[in-house]
Amino acid sequence: MKVATLNPTEHFLRDVRSGLSQKQKTLPCKYLYDERGSQLFDQICELDEYYVTSTELSIMEANTASIAAQIDTEVMLVEYGSGSSLKTRILLDSLLEPRAYVPIDISEEHLIKTSVELQKAYPSLQVLPVVADFTNSFQLPKCEPPASHVAIYFPGSTIGNFTPENAGKLLDNMSQMLGDQGGLLIGIDLQKKVSVLEAAYNDSANVTADFNLNLLNRINNELNGDFDLEHFEHRAIYNQTDHRIEISIVSLKDQVVSISGERFHFTTGEEILTEYSHKYTIDGFAEFAAEYGFTLHKSWTDEKEYLGVLHLVLE
DSSP, rough: OOOOOOOOHHEEEHHHHHTTTSSSSBGGGGGGHHHHHHHHHHTTTTTTTHHHHHHHHHHHHHHHHHHHHHSSSSSSEEEETTTOOOHHHHHHHSSSSSOOOEEEEOOOHHHHHHHHHHHHHHSSEEOOOOSSSSTTOOOOOSSOOOSSEEEEOTTGGGGGGGOOHHHHHHHHHHHHHHOOTTTEEEEEBBOOOHHHHHHHOOOOOOOOHHHHHHHHHHHHHHOOBOGGGGGEEEEEETTTTTEEEEEEEEEEEEEEEEEEEEEEEEEOOEEEEEEEOOOBBBBHHHHHHHEEEEEEEEEEOTTTEEEEEEEEEEE
């Protein structure tokens, strides 16, 4: 029996309708990354206030030999949410005889463009892009000759965008994909001063605001929506109890928005939650990952201890 499946637009519409029908309106953060959203996120990564990318790059550059040694030789390197793969180049330059690089991303145009550029830069490496939502199951491509093992690379502290429950599900999925010999190299954002955290998500150039509000543009363009962006604004605040940045889009007045013929009511000050960004300690994350079979093997951080890069193995 053939099972009917939804196409990407139908999935998008279903998720938008479901999220905006909740008491606390939400929109899944994965939909922030269309082509325009991915471009804006690349711009965010270059901002002075957004310390995450530059700090993680510095950690990778200072410790690249040690990190590569943990991953070992003849690996298939699988990167979740690859984006522009900037940090990946540092890693690929240090790996010994990597078999293949598999970037996973939901934004097809951005992924293909980056993969073509990487293939040119690394002609002897098999670059095997996969367009997928990595929160769901997907099939790894095969490479020839076969890799000795699989390693997952998950940089950028993206794990912080997930609730603890969903982060746990993702770690569980990763452990099943890796098998006995695999390892996980992951970036986590560490707890720090609130002023530093909030500045990173409320940059003076308003690029993060444009990135967040672009989701409404995407709904307008792809789902026949009629959001008026002049009547919504970006907001990002730090929740000190749950150790997370909470990012939302706020309605500036009472209004009604139509999406594919369905009407949604917004009151003044009502928020659409679009993203969390949880902040961890290294020991705390190691304890959390241990629930899903991972053991912290080695970790690296910067002088300010803003960010951590962790290598976790299955034992």
